[in-house]
Amino acid sequence: MKELEELNLPGELMYSKDHEWAKKEDDTxxxxxxxxxxxxxxxxVFAEMPEVGSSFEQGEEFGTLESVKAVSExxxxxxxxxIAINDxxxxxxxxxNEDPYENWIVVVRPSKEEQFDKLLSREEYLETLTG
Amino acid sequence: MSDHKPLTTPLHQWHGRNHATMGNFSGYSMPLWYASGAKHEHINTIVKAGLFDTSHMSMLTLTGDSSFDLLQRTFSRDLRYCIGKPAAALHTGRAVYGMFFHEDGTVLDDAIITQLGENRYLLVVNAAMGGAVGRHLDEHRTSGCEIDEVTDEFGKIDLQGPAAGKILGSVLADAGAVFAGLSYFSCRGTLFGGDGQEVRCRDGTELLVSRTGYTGEFGFELFMRRDALVSIWEQLLAAGAGNGIVACGLAARDSLRTGAGLPLSHQDIGAWDFGTTPWSFVLPYDAGKAQFSKTFVGGAAVYDNLAQNYTYGFAGYDPRKIAHLHKAAVLDEGDKKIGVVTSCTTDMAIDRVDGTIFSIASPVSAGRPEAFSPRGLSCGFIRVDKALSPGEVVVLVEGKRRLTVEIRTDIRPHRTARRSMEKMV
Structure with missing residues (x-):
């Protein structure tokens, strides 16, 4: 398991307390x-993806990641x-596992743009991990 | 347990230095996986070799004139008829797997019993179970039998995988003598006393070498004094470097054993009626398969309750699994709840090709496509209240997740556990 100081958390991304990252690209x-x-x-070992075209509310489960020991929503x-999933x-x-930032999971067209700006900065996210 | 500091094995610091992700298992802090990850550890053990710290398991010795009688009264196997076909008696240098039952037919624990010599046996039971099994045996003991728990004096390392023989051979002082005729479930060594040949490593460390394990693959359980564990562990890793050995944690151990159809005590077998299971071979059926050939503690209840429940192995159609067993249920084709999921993991070395399950170890001659990169299949065990047949499908549900799985008598094909020594070294 990585120590906190070993974690790669790019400063230009926004984060959620549920351990997702988000990056704005034009209007997506x-x-x-x-x-x-x-x-x-x-x-x-398995990524269960949503249908393209489906819509979710903030904080709603949109897929699962299956690891050796766990199933994680x-x-x-x-x-x-x-509007896109990473095929x-x-x-x-x-x-x-190899690169969680290069290998994005989905692209979303946001319905409430202001939600993005209220996500956590790198420093705020790190605080939730040390908390 | 959670209020106490977890117990550790002598390899605890090694695990930490090698970036193991640790978890709590039966009161012990144990490695779940190392830096290369559980998937690599699982697959590597099937195609090369894996090394497992298993010193959390409890060990007892039984000595004295009435040891045999005590085991006949308490163990599920009839020691007179349990080796090979036609069934011969357990004898020095041979081991046998079975269960200890409570009087009511529920399982206390499973065990491998090795005969070390005349009136001398080694019992390996599960982590933290040495006390309970020892007390159980003591209750049924007569004079002339001494029961000693030796968990704190000895340790165990499991070396598993097709390269295990070559690797162990280079560490042993006289591998040829140790390996000659060392069939599945047999052992060599006088580490715990008894008869037979002494087994030593090149550095003089004494071992008991047993052709057993918990992965379904060829390999050994290596017993030694606890203070020798770190040195032998490092010697095996060094000796196996050219054979691709990796240290493996409990996650790979769990997925390997599940794919091999082996039960986890207190999860797939435990404090409920034993019923009808894939492990009925542990019961002492007579040649006619109708009656037991001996009476033993719990035997009458086990016999009466065979139709009480049914445990089956299963394999899914993709890697998705049930994560929280206690929240899951088994549904039949009519969506009626028929039971519970007792184990569910992903065997990452297997996949289906037109419905048939192949392993990365399956030969092309067996029908495996030349280009085969398995995604893994979920597999495990269910306990249900009605009899099912191999090939039938049931649905495992947990929350929104519904997994269709097939009842199987066998999960991961082309395992190597039973191969002869001659073919493997």
Whole structure:
């Protein structure tokens, strides 16, 4: 298990207390899980993805990640419609372990744009981990 | 248990230095996986070799004239007829797997019993169970039998996988003599006293070498004095470096044993009626398979309750599993609840090809496609209130998740546990 200071938490991303990261790209938001989450899960062996076109509220479960020891729900950090899923994860879910930021999970068109700005900064997220 | 500081094995500091993710298991702090991850550890054990710290398991010795009678009265196997086919008696250098039952037919624990010599036996039971099994035996003891728990004096390392023989061979002083005729469930060594040949490593460390394990793969359980564990562990890792050995944690141990169809005590067998299970071979059926060949503690209740419940192995169709067993249920085709899920994990070395399950260890000649990269299949055990047949499907539900799984008598094919020594070294 990684020590806190070993975690890779890019400063330009926003974070949720449920260990997702979010990045704004034009009018969409790219979502993945944090280095802390992938490290806690261990080897990810299956990613259960939502349908493209489906919509979720902020904090709602939109998929699951299956690791060797656990099944972990993933929660959408902002309300919106899923407009893309990362197909590569279907055959190689372990890509998330290799690089959880390069290997995003879904792209969302947000329905409440202000929610993004209220997500946690790197420092605020780190505080939730030390808390 | 949770109020107490967890117990540790002599390898605890090694686990920490090697970045193990630790977890609590039966009161012990144990490695769940190391840096390379449980998937790699699982697959590597099937194709190369894995090393497991199993010093959390409890050990007892039984000595004295009435030891045999005590085991006949309490153990589920009839020691007169339990080795091979046609069934021969347990004898020095051979081991046998079975259960200790309570009088009411529920399981106290499972055990491997090794005969070390005349009137001398080694019992390996589960972590933290040495006291309970010892007391149980003591209740049924007559004079002429001494029961000693030796967990604190000895330790155990499991070396498992097809390369295990080559690796162990390079650590032993006289591998040829140790390996000659060392069949599945047999052992060599006088570490715990008894008859037979002494087994030593090149550095002089004394071992008991047993052709047993909990992975379904070829390999050994290696017993030694507790103060020798770290040194032998490091020697085996060094000796196996060229054979791709990796240290493995309990996660890989659990997924390997599940795929191999082996039960976890207190999870797949335990404080409920034993019923009809994939492990009925532990019961002392006579040649006609209708009656037991001996009476033993719990035997009458076990016999009466065979139809009380049914435990089956299963395999799914993808890697998805049930994460919280206590929240899950088993539904039949009519969506009626028929039981509970007792184990569920993903065997990451297997997948289905047109419905047939292959392992990465399956030979191409057995029908495995040349290009085969398994995604893994969920597998485990269910306990239900009605009899099912292999090939039937049931649904496992946990919250929103519904997993269709197939009842199986066997899960991961082409396992190596029973291969002959000659083929493996």
């Amino acid at each position: 938001i790219v979502i993945g899980i944090t280095d802390y989450a992938q490290d806690q899960l261990g080897d990810i 993933i929660y959408l950090p902002v309300s919106g419609e899923i 590569a994860l279907e055959d190689e879910p372990e890509l998330i």
